[in-house]
Amino acid sequence: DIQMTQSPSTLSAFVGDRVTITCRASQSIDRWLAWFQQKPGKAPVLIYRASTLQSGVPSRFSGRGSGTEFTLTISSLQPEDFATYYCQQYDSFPWTFGRGTKVEIK
């Protein structure tokens, strides 16, 4: 199985900060990685897939990477961005998630 290692597990930041979350795969997954945002009590929402920003997602979100190392960057953190973010590989079964990064208000 492909292991997804996400860091940090928690991130404290101010509104307006630039933040970056990293996701590393235990083997190459080419570009087959998705990022999801989840707010408390809600279902996850797809924000990035295969280096493509999903429709309706603000352009302050950007995703980069291929192979084994990926990043999700929020260029200027907004109040509505405080949430937990998960990466997931869909290169091969079983699909696997990272453990999540909780972005908190500082």
Place this chain on the structure above:
Amino acid sequence: QIHLIQPPTEVKKPGASVTVSCKTSGYIFGDYSISWVRQAPGQGLEWMGWIRIYTGDPSRDTYYEQKFQGRVTMTTDTMTTTAYLELRSLTSDDTAVYYCARALYGDGIDFWGQGTLVTVSS
């Protein structure tokens, strides 16, 4: 609009089985697959498996995470565009929110249902 509608809650006793439904609408059911993901209270997302909407051999059209093999069955009903997850021999460790999600092999998950909280308690 794409919708995946799940019942909000289910309560089961240890040892019982649960079947969670996922009624879809707003897209061509047969053009996508369904993936199931669960989330225990306060924990991360755990992928359970995948089923392709296909009327052929079920053994070719499902993939179950090894942890759940032998205890899980995923099915679909093309007439009602509904997917089902059956999980058997429940224990308290199965208490979680169970999500269905629209997916494509090679393209991942794009839309999620709102989740069904399955509580296993005596």
